[in-house]
Amino acid sequence: MNAHPGGAAHTRRMLELSGLSAGASVLDLGAGAGESVALLREMGYAAEGIDLAPRSPIVQKGDLLRSGYPDASFDAVLSQCAFFLSGDVPGALREARRVLKPGGLLLLSDVFFEPPVPLLKAAGFHVRQAEDMTGEWKEYYLEALWRGDAACCGVPRGKCGYWLLIAGKE
């Protein structure tokens, strides 16, 4: 099951907003059970995914903060609801930028405890699109609490928001 608000429709929307060409190489950082990797492959992308605790054979074991891929390996990096959980958002942005080719795209949706656009700018990205999904995320989080699997959300107390961001490597 997808572990981010909006499920597959949200992933499709991110791809649509990005304008990423079919056949592009995409790395999913924090790919979990691999639904987005599978969807990307179905849509014609050359997708790979890593996760600290992979829940599918199509996801490799790996740390998104130290992915081990060479510099400039991918046309795009996708990450949904994982950078925040890594405990080091600036470190995750650094690693995403490192593995992206020049002009590569970051497709990110995640929890933020500070305004995300300046954060991405400071990390060397030009933000093309930013959508506040906090309302959808609240509903998703409540449903997860109700199902009893909110541990996957692991969010501490504090004012936060959930954002969809499409950004280019500067």
Ligand SMILES: C[S@@+](CC[C@H](N)C(=O)[O-])C[C@H]1O[C@@H](n2cnc3c(N)ncnc32)[C@H](O)[C@@H]1O
């Ligand atoms: C809420 S789940 C989202 C999974 C998937 N992106 C999705 O949307 O279905 C967060 C995932 O991030 C992974 N994760 C957290 N820290 C990580 C790290 N440092 N490196 C790789 N994966 C990490 C967790 O293991 C978990 O599978």
